[in-house]
Structures are given as structure tokens and as C-alpha cells.
Amino acid sequence: MSTLKADIVICGAGIAGLWLFNYLKRKGFNALLLENDAIGCGQTIASQGIIHSGLKYVFTGQVNELAKSISAMPALWRKALKGEGPVDLSAANVTATSQHFLFRSGFKGSVTGFGADLMAKAGSIGNNARRIKKSEWPASLTEVGFSGTVLSMDELVLDMQSVLHALAAPYQESIRKADMLKDIDFSLDHSGNIERVTIKNQTIIAKRYVFTAASANKILADRLGHGTGLETQVRPLLMGMMQNAPCELFAHCMEVSPKPVVTITTHRAIDGKLIWYLGGSVAERSKDSDPRDVFAAAQKAFRKYMPSVDLTKVSWSTLPIDRVEGKSKVAGHLPNSPTIHIWRNAIYGWPTKLSFSPILTNQIAESLSNAGVKPSGQETDWSFLPKCSFTQTPWDLTIWKHAT
Secondary structure, eight states: OOEEEEEEEEEOOSHHHHHHHHHHHHHTOOEEEEESSOBTTTHHHHSOOEEOOSGGGGGGTOOOHHHHHHHTHHHHHHHHHTTOSSSOOTTSOEEESOEEEEEETTOTTSSGGGSHHHHHHHHHTTOOEEEOOGGGSOHHHHHTTOOEEEEEEOOEEEOHHHHHHHHHGGGGGGEEEOOTTTTOEEEEOTTSOEEEEEETTEEEEEEEEEEOOTHHHHHHHHHTTOOTTOOEEEEEEEEEEEESOSSOOOEEEOSSSSSOSEEEEEEEOTTSOEEEEEEGGGGOSOTTSOHHHHHHHHHHHHHHHOTTOOGGGOEEEEEEEEEEEEOOSSTTSOOSSOEEEEETTEEEEEOSSGGGHHHHHHHHHHHHHHTTOOOOOOOOOOTTSOBOOBOOOGGGTOOOBOOO
16 A cells, blocks of 8 residues: 555535646645546535625625625625636636626616615615616516616626636646545544544545535544534535527515515526526525426516516426535524634634635635645645546436426
């Protein structure tokens, strides 16, 4: 049995692990990223790719810490997309540079609900939102028959597959496949430090071990005796997908809840068909719910907001997914920031939202710096482990059906 050395071993190649991995490799760290399935699978590829600005939370007066935290994120991502930040996303594709909040005619807040006071609240968290005249509407809003008030805001939507490739491809030789719950043997000292890990009869010794594997984090922390003081929460989703969508649309259909009735992002399947990916309230339900409930909720929203959409030509599917994050102080709410849990030389992290991935990396980097962990500038040959492929999008894997 031989012994290999790394500066950092990361378990979990979702957006959190990939952002950290890209950051560390660019800094000269000898980092190994392990993934038990495919790069970006699970919560990352299930996201809608929205870099939230926190604006939706001000629509019901919630100018809270979460909204303020999220509002700082788009600038960090835009810097990365230009290749100017500590992480390089210049190879990633932006599918939309702005989105729209839709308030239908007759809704009590459609005009007065976001007057000067609302705009002031939006400005208080650094957002630029503006009401746009009908003459400025994108053609898609007229095509679907929307009638009401439209706010435009600078929220990016990213093609997540291209984000995964931008982060992983430059260093893919250091991304390898291994199941941390089954394939990896962790050896601990009496105080709980991870002394070494053994994979396929190879021993790896690292300065720090970082876990960014969503639900598996808590399982492993408890197994290794690192779980004291660590609490997580699981919020289920049953995301909707609609094939043969009529046009490109990036919109939040709003009423009085901070959660949109439905959030629509548009994607292109591998066969060229247009897909609407549906989040918001229509997706807020147990993973084992009847998919027809999602279809029915989406159809109801479309009848209200987009009456011209011809639903006879579309087919449907759903994606069950769990969002796993640190436990919020307020039941059912998102934490205000990423969650980081440190136990000796192990670090467990959850970004909370896609947008927060840069902040989680900054927190982990600060922990490494405080511990005196520096890049070695070395490279280790990890070819004894199988390569890790990229995940596919949900709409390219699903079985489509017609709603009945």
C-alpha cells in the first residue's frame, strides 16, 4: 500500500465543492475532488441557474438579512464570468441577463404595491428594479397573453452545464469517482482528526478534508464523531418541467407571498426542444406527491398569467429533489448565509443557495488561512481512481407524459 499526499481533499462535486476546488487549484493547492456519482448531479443540476438578487423578498416588506446577503452575490458572479475573480467562469454561458416580476391585472399590488416605498426598499439592499412600459416588454410576454405590471431586474440566469464545465474541465484530472460513504475508509486519531483516508488500497494524507456533499455531510459527520452542534434541514421540492414551451421566458409570477406562484426559466434540450423549468410554489411539495398536482398547479398559474399559452401541445415531467442546508433559526426558512462546521481538520459546508457558493468558499479559505494551510504547488497523479463524468440535465433524462 502506497501513500499519496494532498493539500486538500474535497468530497462532493456539486457547485459548492466545484467553486472551492477551482479556487484552490488556481491558488496552487494540490486538491483532490471526489464525487460518488457525476459532476454537478443532485441539487446543482436541479437548480434553475438563477443568481438571485434578493429582490423577491422585498415585495412583501421582508428587507431582512437574507435579502441583504443575497443582494451582494450577482456582482461576485459577474466578476467570475468576466474571468476577473478568484474563480474563472469565463467559459460559462449566460442564458438571461435579466428577469421579470409579473403582477397580473386586477391584483391589488399590481400598480400601487410597488410604488416609491417598494423601490426604496429594493434600493436598500442594492437592487436596481424598474417598472417597464408595455412598449418595452419582451415579445414573449405579449405572446403568452400576459396583462398586468412588469418589473425588470438584473438577475442572471446561467446554463448550469456550462458552469460545471467551466469550473471542472481545467482540472478534471484531479476530479475522481469515489463514494465517501462506501469506498473510503477514514482513520482518526484520539481527538477526531482525520489522519488518513484509504481508497482502493491507496492511502491519502491531506492537510484538510472538506465535505460539500449535501445530505451525506451530516451522515458522515455523525459517523466520524464530528456531528456535535451540527444541525441540518431538508426542504423537499418536486420541480416541474414542460416540453415544447411556446417561447423563451424568464419570469416570476407574483402575488403576496415572497415565494412566486411559479418561477419559469427556459432551457434547450439536447434534441433542440424548448423546456420551461418550473419552480416557486408549484414545486413546494413533498417529493412523493402526485406529479399531476404539479401539472395542475402550473396550468392554473398559466391560465391566470399567460392565457394564450396552448397547453394541448406540451408534455410534462417532474424532478424530485431535496434541498439540504444548515438548520435555520426560524422553522421553514432559509438560513441567512452558508453553513460551515469545523471539527479539527475536517470542514463541512453547505452553501444554502446556489448564489452563496462564493461566500462558502471565502469562509473555508479563511479557515485554511487561519490554520496556516498553504498551497504546496505540487500535483499528484490520481489516475488509480476512475474518472468522473459530467451529469446530464433533468429534461434530457426524464420520461415525458401528457397531463390527464
